[in-house]
Amino acid sequence: MKFMLDIKISGPEVKIDYRDRIMLVGSCFTEHIGDSLADLKFQVLQNPNGIVFDPSTVASSVTSYIENKKYSTGDLFELNELWQSWQHHSQFSGVSAGEVLKNINESQQQAHEFLKDAKWLVITLGTSFSYRLAENGTHVANCHRAPSGWFNKHMMGIEETITALDTMLYRLFQFNHSINLIFTVSPVRHIRDGIIDNNRSKARLVEAVHHLVNKYSRLHYFPAYELVIDVLRDYRFYDIDLVHPNFQATTYVIEQFMRHYVNEESITLSKEIERIITARKHKPFQPDTEAHKNFLKIHAEKTKSLMSNYPFLSLQEELDFFGQGHA
Numbered sequence: 001m002k003f004m005l006d007i008k009i010s011g012p013e014v015k016i017d018y019r020d021r022i023m024l025v026g027s028c029f030t031e032h033i034g035d036s037l038a039d040l041k042f043q044v045l046q047n048p049n050g051i052v053f054d055p056s057t058v059a060s061s062v063t064s065y066i067e068n069k070k071y072s073t074g075d076l077f078e079l080n081e082l083w084q085s086w087q088h089h090s091q092f093s094g095v096s097a098g099e100v101l102k103n104i105n106e107s108q109q110q111a112h113e114f115l116k117d118a119k120w121l122v123i124t125l126g127t128s129f130s131y132r133l134a135e136n137g138t139h140v141a142n143c144h145r146a147p148s149g150w151f152n153k154h155m156m157g158i159e160e161t162i163t164a165l166d167t168m169l170y171r172l173f174q175f176n177h178s179i180n181l182i183f184t185v186s187p188v189r190h191i192r193d194g195i196i197d198n199n200r201s202k203a204r205l206v207e208a209v210h211h212l213v214n215k216y217s218r219l220h221y222f223p224a225y226e227l228v229i230d231v232l233r234d235y236r237f238y239d240i241d242l243v244h245p246n247f248q249a250t251t252y253v254i255e256q257f258m259r260h261y262v263n264e265e266s267i268t269l270s271k272e273i274e275r276i277i278t279a280r281k282h283k284p285f286q287p288d289t290e291a292h293k294n295f296l297k298i299h300a301e302k303t304k305s306l307m308s309n310y311p312f313l314s315l316q317e318e319l320d321f322f323g324q325g326h327a
Contacts, residue, residue, distance in 0.1 A: 016120055
C-alpha cells in the first residue's frame with residue numbers, strides 16, 4: 001500500500017557546490033534551509049534585513065543589496081523606546097539610533113559584497129499580504145507592534161507580484177551575471193489571515209513564481225510548500241500551534257533539498273562534515289581520560305585532513321576544540 005503521494009522534483013542541471021556562495025532571503029522557513037546549510041559549513045548569508053515575508057519587501061531588500069543602499073537617521077523612527085526601521089526585522093532595533101544605523105549599514109555592505117559573487121540566491125515567499133503605511137503607502141517589512149491603524153493591509157495580485165520580482169531580477173542579473181535562483185513558497189500557515197485567505201495568498205505566490213521560473217532558465221522552483229501540504233499532509237508534522245512544520249517535517253524537506261539541489265560530491269562531503277560536527281558536540285563524562293584525549297586527537301586529524309583537501313571549508317572552530325586532545 002502507498003501512504004504518501006509521489007512528487008517529481010526537477011533540480012537544476014548544475015547543482016549547488018560547497019565552493020558556491022549562497023544567499024537566502026525571505027520568511028522564517030528560509031532560515032530552516034539556511035541554518036541547515038550553515039551547520040554543514042556551506043558558505044551562507046541569510047536575511048541581511050532579518051526575516052521578510054511578502055514579495056514586495058523581498059524585492060526591495062534584494063534591490064537595496066544590489067545598490068548597497070546606505071540608511072540614515074531619516075530612515076528610522078522611534079517607538080516603544082527603541083529606534084526602528086520599517087525595512088528591517090526588530091533584531092536591528094535598539095535604544096541608540098547610531099548603533100542601529102551602524103548595524104544596518106554593516107549588514108548592507110556585507111550583503112552587497114556577498115551578493116556580488118554569490119552563485120545562488122534562495123528566496124522563500126511567505127505570504128501575498130503586504131502592509132503599507134497609511135500615511136504615505138510605504139511598504140513595511142515589519143510592523144514592530146505599532147498600532148494597527150498605522151497600516152493598510154493589501155493582498156498583492158499575481159501580476160503585481162510578478163512585476164515586483166521581475167523588476168528586481170532584471171537588476172540582479174545586471175549586477176551578477178552568473179547567479180542562479182531557487183524560489184520556494186513557505187509551508188508555514190498564516191492563520192491570522194484566516195484559512196481561506198491564507199490559501200488564496202499561497203496560490204498567488206505559487207502562480208507568480210511559476211510564471212517567472214518558466215520565463216528564465218536560471219530560475220528554479222523547490223516545492224517545500226507541496227512537500228509539507230501534499231506529501232506529508234498530516235497535522236502530525238506540525239508543531240503544537242498547527243502552523244509551523246515540526247522537526248520531522250523540516251528534516252524531510254531539507255533532505256529533499258539536498259538530494260535534488262546539491263551535487264553528489266558535496267553531499268558526500270557534507271556527510272563527513274556532519275560526523276565532525278556531531279563529534280564536536282560530544283560531551284564526555286570523563287574528559288581527562290586517555291580514551292577521550294585519543295578521541296579528540298583522531299578527530300583533530302580528520303578535521304585537518306578535510307581543511308587541507310577542501311581549503312574553502314571553515315572548520316577552524318572544530319579544529320581548535322579537538323586540539324585539546326594533544327595540546
